[in-house]
Amino acid sequence: MGLKNTSIYKLLQLFNQTFGSYKLQIIGIAVLSFVNSLLEGIGISTLIPIFSFVAKDDVKGADFISRVVENFFNFLHVDFTLKSLLIFIIAIFIIKVIKSL
Secondary structure (H helix, E strand, C coil), X not given: CXXXXXXXXXXXXXXXXXXXXXXXXXXXXXXXXXXXXXXXXXXXXXXXXXXXXXXXXXXXXXXXXXXXXXXXXXXXXXXXXXXXXXXXHHHHHHHHHHHHC
């Protein structure tokens, strides 16, 4: 049984006939969707350290996400404070808005 007789090949051939002229647009949408997912995950993940700052928890950064965010700030040589965390979250949301325009 050759490759040309398989259902997957026929399906790919149908997609190529239907959407062939839109390949670049489809790839662009897929890349932008991936970037959007990453930014959304980062934006939501940064809310957890904010709660530890607000609660004035003595064990700051005990969970995995807080440690990752804190390590990211250390990598950038930025103080891990509530102010810098809020600026970071605002910057992420601005990037998301610019990307969606």
